[in-house]
Amino acid sequence: RLITHYHQVAQLEAALLPEIFPDTPQSPITVHLATNADSLATWLIPALAPCLKQNLVELNMLVADEQHTIEKLKNGEAFGAISLQDKPVKGCQMTRLGDLNYVLVASPEFRDRYFKTGITKQALRLAPGIAFDQKDNMHIRFIEEQFGLTESEYPLHTMRSSEAFVAMAMHGTAFCLVAELQIKQELAEGSLVNLLPDYKLTETLYWHHWILLRGVHKIISDVVIQQGQAVLD
Numbered sequence: 192r193l194i195t196h197y198h199q200v201a202q203l204e205a206a207l208l209p210e211i212f213p214d215t216p217q218s219p220i221t222v223h224l225a226t227n228a229d230s231l232a233t234w235l236i237p238a239l240a241p242c243l244k245q246n247l248v249e250l251n252m253l254v255a256d257e258q259h260t261i262e263k264l265k266n267g268e269a270f271g272a273i274s275l276q277d278k279p280v281k282g283c284q285m286t287r288l289g290d291l292n293y294v295l296v297a298s299p300e301f302r303d304r305y306f307k308t309g310i311t312k313q314a315l316r317l318a319p320g321i322a323f324d325q326k327d328n329m330h331i332r333f334i335e336e337q338f339g340l341t342e343s344e345y346p347l348h349t350m351r352s353s354e355a356f357v358a359m360a361m362h363g364t365a366f367c368l369v370a371e372l373q374i375k376q377e378l379a380e381g382s383l384v385n386l387l388p389d390y391k392l393t394e395t396l397y398w399h400h401w402i403l404l405r406g407v408h409k410i411i412s413d414v415v416i417q418q419g420q421a422v423l424d
Contacts, residue, residue: 194267195282195401203405219249220407225264225272227257228323229291229370230396230419232353235273238418239411246407254351256323257394264399270408271400271415279399286398286416289423293329293392296374296383297366305366310386312338319346321356321367330368333392357383368392372422396423 226235231254243250253263257275264272265280279285297306305318315338322330331342348365350356357374359365360383369383371391377383398419400412 192267197267199270199401199403219247221249221251222408222411223251223253223263223269224411225253225255225260225269225274227260227273227396228254228351228353229257229373230273233370233372234418234422235415238414238422242407242410242414246410248407256329257396258328261399270404271398271412273415273419274397274399275394276399277395277397282402283399284402288396288398288416288419290393290395291423292371293368293394294371294374294378295333295366295386295390296369296378297360297386298363298382299384300363301360301366302384302386304363306386310338312340315340315345317346319348319365321348321350321359321365323353323356324349324351329392329394333368337390 231252239250242248253260253269255263257273260269260272261274261276261280263269264274264283273288277285277287301318305314308314315334320330320334322328330347334340334345335342348359350359353370353373356367356369357377360367360369361377366386371378374383378385396419398412398415401408404412
């Protein structure tokens with residue numbers, strides 16, 4: 192609570208100083224924002240770019256699995272978080288952004304090597320997958336729900352980067368769940384193939400932020416809501 196209070200006071204001070212001393216050069220305003228890697232790799236940077244060009248901002252992007260970004264808001268590290276949590280945090284507001292669809296993909300080479308006769312339990316025991324980190328259970332949950340295999344029954348890389356997921360798949364070294372928004376071109380070109388074309392995993396994203404917002408924090412919050420809803424819905 193003390194950390195959150197400190198950041199909120201700093202936010203108010205940053206908004207007030209230019210009005211009191213309009214001719215004095217101002218220091219950059221540090222904005223702490225928690226996001227999942229997939230939003231960062233797809234729509235978030237283009238959404239924030241105009242605001243960053245028009246304001247003197249130092250952006251501290253705290254990247255975590257979408258199930259755990261909310262902790263950054265709760266412990267005062269971030270003023271806002273893109274999260275899967277569909278209930279507001281105490282002292283904060285929540286807005287639904289929209290759905291992010293994930294598809295299971297691999298390179299044609301990988302598919303022909305491991306899944307030539309389809310995706311089976313036996314094939315999955317040998318085919319390397321990818322998880323974002325040790326806390327990321329999207330891939331683990333998917334494999335267990337669809338094929339009845341637990342985490343210890345198949346090889347699993349750990350990569351803290353959505354771009355690395357795509358690179359690993361493109362180079363034929365793994366298969367993975369990737370946001371469809373991120374790989375439209377690769378799917379169209381055929382450099383990646385959808386291993387389960389009749390299946391999509393859908394995650395609904397929400398924007399959580401402090402109730403009290405001023406200045407650039409409010410501008411960024413409004414942009415995240417506006418652009419997030421436009422892209423995801």
